[in-house]
Amino acid sequence: MVTKNFIVDLNKPLVSQVGHLGEAYEEWVHQPIVSKEGPRLFENDILEFFTRTVWWAIPIIWLPVVCWFVSKDVEMGVPSTQIAASLVGGIFFWTLLEYCFHRFLFHIKTNGYWGNTLHYLLHGCHHKHPMDGLRLVFPPAGATCIVVPLWYLIKLTTPSSIAPTFFGGVLLGYIMYDCTHYYVHHGKPNKGVSSNLKRFHMNHHFRIHDKGFGITSSFWDIVFGTLPPKSGKESM
Structure with a gap:
């Protein structure tokens, strides 16, 4: 049930509270x-543990999976040029998934108790506490819930000779995404591509979400026409 004029106590676990904000959640988050x-999200220590992930766990866990899928095409004798093309294609496809997930799922508008609660767990906690270093990458358990059905979808819709490496490319794109996301929050680039990426993403957090x-x-x-407008000051 949504409580009118509810005030979140930041000293208590937040997941059980944010749903009560109702329509005020969008502004608060x-x-x-x-x-x-x-912040602490759950009272339960086990649930709380699974909300925290060090950034280096992502390549350690998922790079071997990428290599395994690529090896399947190698074992089938798929030409190296085709493997390379499938890998690059998978990475490029990930960039579209990345955009769609972020725009249409992570930034969905909610105002009910369960909608607010689920959104906060999915992405809202990151916008509320953008420098929380243990909640900048996706927990492996949660990622698995997306990775497994995605593999079966790709397996059903792409030729068997390219499906494993294409999927490996998608996973590699995801690894690059999560590591990049951590870096643009905690890295200190002075110039170049990395500096531009940091400025662009900090602009999303602190100026126009x-x-x-x-x-x-x-x-x-x-x-898709979602570039932020030009500004003399693009980030904090």
Whole structure:
């Protein structure tokens, strides 16, 4: 049940509270708290443990999976040029998934108790505490729930000779995405591509959260017209 004029107590676990904000949730969650100390989400220690992930767990867990899928095409004798093309194609396809997930799922509008609660777990906690270093990458258990059905979808819709490596490319794109996401929050680039990516993403957090959905690039923002407007100061 949504409680009118509910005030969140930041000293208590947040997941059980945010649903009560109702229509005020959208404004509350986009007022960031800039601190490297993350909030407690659950009272239960086990649930709380699974909300925290160190960034280096992502390549350690998923790179061997990428290699295994690519090896399946190698074992089938698929030409190396075709393997390379499938891998690049999978990476490029991931950039579209990245954009779509971020724009249409992570930024869905909610105002009910369960909608607010689920959104907060999925992405809202990141916007409220954008510098929480243990909640910048997707927990492996949650990622598995997306990866498994995605593999079967790709297996059903692409030729068997390219499906494993194409899927490996999608996973590799995901690894690049999560590591890039961590870096643009905690890295300190001075110039070049990495500096531009950091400025672009910080702009999404601190100036205009309904634009600039790309993380690894702004390509799809250009294609779909969601680039943020020009400003003299693009980030904090």
